[in-house]
Each structure stands twice: as structure tokens, then as C-alpha cells.
Amino acid sequence: MLAKQILVRAVCLNDAVTKQTFTVDARLADHAQTTFLGRTGTISTPHGQIKTPAFIPVGTLATVKAVLPESMGDLGAQALLSNAYHLYLQPGPEVVDEAGGLGEFMNWSGPTFTDSGGFQVLSLGVGFKKILAMDSTTVRSDEVIAPGKDRMAHVDDDGVTFKSHIDGSMHRFTPEISMQVQHQLGADIIFAFDECTTLMNTRDYQERSLERTFAWAKRCVTEHERLTLERSHRPYQELWGVVQGAQYEDLRRLAARQMASLGFDGFGIGGALEKDALGTIVNWVCEELPENKPRHLLGIGDPIDFFIAVEAGADTFDCVAPSRMARNGTVLHPDGRFHITNAPYKRDFGPIDDECDCYTCLNYTRAYLHHLFKAHERLSATLTTIHNERFIVRLMDRIRASIPAGEFFEFKAEFMGRFTADKNRNTSHDAIASE
Numbered sequence: 001m002l003a004k005q006i007l008v009r010a011v012c013l014n015d016a017v018t019k020q021t022f023t024v025d026a027r028l029a030d031h032a033q034t035t036f037l038g039r040t041g042t043i044s045t046p047h048g049q050i051k052t053p054a055f056i057p058v059g060t061l062a063t064v065k066a067v068l069p070e071s072m073g074d075l076g077a078q079a080l081l082s083n084a085y086h087l088y089l090q091p092g093p094e095v096v097d098e099a100g101g102l103g104e105f106m107n108w109s110g111p112t113f114t115d116s117g118g119f120q121v122l123s124l125g126v127g128f129k130k131i132l133a134m135d136s137t138t139v140r141s142d143e144v145i146a147p148g149k150d151r152m153a154h155v156d157d158d159g160v161t162f163k164s165h166i167d168g169s170m171h172r173f174t175p176e177i178s179m180q181v182q183h184q185l186g187a188d189i190i191f192a193f194d195e196c197t198t199l200m201n202t203r204d205y206q207e208r209s210l211e212r213t214f215a216w217a218k219r220c221v222t223e224h225e226r227l228t229l230e231r232s233h234r235p236y237q238e239l240w241g242v243v244q245g246a247q248y249e250d251l252r253r254l255a256a257r258q259m260a261s262l263g264f265d266g267f268g269i270g271g272a273l274e275k276d277a278l279g280t281i282v283n284w285v286c287e288e289l290p291e292n293k294p295r296h297l298l299g300i301g302d303p304i305d306f307f308i309a310v311e312a313g314a315d316t317f318d319c320v321a322p323s324r325m326a327r328n329g330t331v332l333h334p335d336g337r338f339h340i341t342n343a344p345y346k347r348d349f350g351p352i353d354d355e356c357d358c359y360t361c362l363n364y365t366r367a368y369l370h371h372l373f374k375a376h377e378r379l380s381a382t383l384t385t386i387h388n389e390r391f392i393v394r395l396m397d398r399i400r401a402s403i404p405a406g407e408f409f410e411f412k413a414e415f416m417g418r419f420t421a422d423k424n425r426n427t428s429h430d431a432i433a434s435e
């Protein structure tokens, strides 16, 4: 009887499982008083507030690799994002649940996010990393996979069957399972399970995929409601819907309106985004989404992209790039990123960035970091990750401050002018993103 009632009721999150948790604080305008979709705001969670725009560092397996959670707090991270797919495989969501949820498990007292697992399951499925899957706008194929890779995931209308990247065992994610896993993980903000396509997919496939993602979103809403009521002893979790639609304006706008109709607490913007079209696509989506809900741009971590996406209306961001680059010895600097292992730094006794206030820049030299990398010492990753994460978090702090001060566009021009000036120093976007 209960099941029947759920089926006949219109699918939309009801008041029992939604809370108004986001406030807009200031709107972006230029000197001619032209207004933009960009804004500053505050997201309130049971584990504290997030001032937006904000960068959310990624701790895939409930750890930002090589760095203490306390250090992430010290460098100004407001929240951390972990991956449901990885934690489902290892250690298993029931372990995190027993620990009291993701934040308790990793000794992080601030807000937490988990993604739905959709992106990892499907990107592993075609054997591509994110950017490689998007490097072609001419080839169209729904069957393409990376050279030499086996297809590790199969999508059907009910869910995705995939092979573990750890031991090859077979698993299945459905919208319901993704919700159950994310409720056990217990992050403050969780995402609906979606199908992540690539730019290589045909238009026809993108349309069918969008229908599938909308159907899955409704199933996520229903399961999330059930779990929220069943687990009312646990802190409130927000569910955010994910807007797909690749590079097509009509599909992106349709997806945004569909997601908005389901009453989500916030929204993710996901899927294939070419760098040149990033601002345009975020703008289409944000024009359709309700103003009083936060918008998260999934998997974007390039400093230049932050300015473009904030201007277009994005509030929060996550990306593994700052920490992954750091472990490879690539450090961020206002004049562009550079490799600390390059010869000139062997006897450079200044900090990575003399304008940076991070623990690494206050205490360690380029020469020491160069030595640590050359000697394959683990401390190298710790120190460079602290710097790169601080660089991005501080950049976002400055972007946030520039909006109410009426200085966003001046700051954007100044930062982008310096960061992109030395082409020889900056590695290309593609090279960085695929590191």
C-alpha cells in the first residue's frame, strides 16, 4: 500500500526532506551596473557553513592524499569531497557508517560532499580519463573506448554494471544503490546518480542519455526521501541533481528545467565541457536553475576556469588537479604553473611563491622541494599539495571578496594577464588536466 502511494504521488522532494540552506549574499555587477548570474552566498550544513564561491578539495578515499585533514583546515578548505565509487569498493560504506559518517571517519569536522559514483563508473567504463574523453569534436561514436582498454562498464536503463578497478570483481550501481551508499557515507551534500556522456557520443545518444538521467533522478529523489525518513537520527543530507546535456544548448536547458522541477536542494553541472564553451554552457544552465539554490561545477579546477564559471553563475567547484599536479611536482604560481624538478630550482632558496601565505611557502625553499622530488621523498607530495590547495582556496577567497567590492572584473583581468603571460612556463590545459 505504501509503495503504491509513493508510485502515484508526483516525484518531487517534499518539505519533510528539504531545508532552505542557501542564501545569496551579493550579486555580481560591472561598473555599468550590468548584472550577471554570478553571486556570493552561504550554504549552511549540519557541519558548518560554506561561503561561496568556494573550491572544495577532493579527498577521493576519505583523504586528500599526503595531507592531514588538520592541514586542510589550516589552509582554509571549507569542505572536502570524496568519491562514492571508491569508498564503496574500499573500505565499504558500512564501515564509514559505523564510524559515524565520512567526516567522523576521517577526523574532519567541517562539511563534506560525496559524488554519486556515476562519473567514475562510466569513465572507467570507456577506459578514459575525463579530458581525453573530450578531445574530439569531429568523431562521433557511442562505442569508442581508449586504445588497449577493455570496456569495464555497461549501462542499461536500470543502472550500470561495472568491474572493480581494484580486483576485477563485478558490481552494479543503480540510482537506489547510489543513494543507499551515499546515505551510509553520510556526507552533508550528496549527488543524484547520473549518466556521464562524452563529446564523442552522438546527438541521438545524448538525447536518450538525458531521458535516462532524468528517470534516474526521480528514482534518486524517491529513495532519498525514504532513506531520510528511515535514518532521521542522522544529520540532514542535501541531495543535489546533476545537469547533463553535453554541448547542446537545448539539451542543457531542458536538463536544467527537468532537474529544477524535482525540488533538489542544489545542482551539479556535469559531463562533457570543452574549455572554450565552459562559460556559455554554465550560463545556459544557470539561467534555467532557481536562483535560491546552489550550483556546483563538477570536476573543474583550472584557475582561469574559475573566473569564467563564477561569472556565469557557478557557486562551488571540486577537482583533483591541484593535489594530483602537486604529487607530480607541478606547482601553482601567479605567473603560471611550473615544475619544481626543473634544473633552475636546484639552488633557488626562495619559496615557491613569495606572495603565498601557506605553511610550505613560509617554511621551505624551492631548492629543498627540488631535492625531495629528486630523492623520491614522500614529504615532497605533502608540502607541494599544501601549497597548491592553498593557492586555489586563496584564489577563490579573493574572487569571493571581489564581488561585493565591485572589483571582480579588474581582479579577473589582472590574474588572467599574469597567469597566462608566460606561455613557455605554463603547460597547456590538456597536459595539466591529464596528469
Ligand SMILES: [Zn+2]
Residues within 6 Å of the ligand: 352, 353, 356, 357, 358, 359, 360, 361, 362, 386, 387, 388, 390, 391
Ligand atoms: Zn604556498
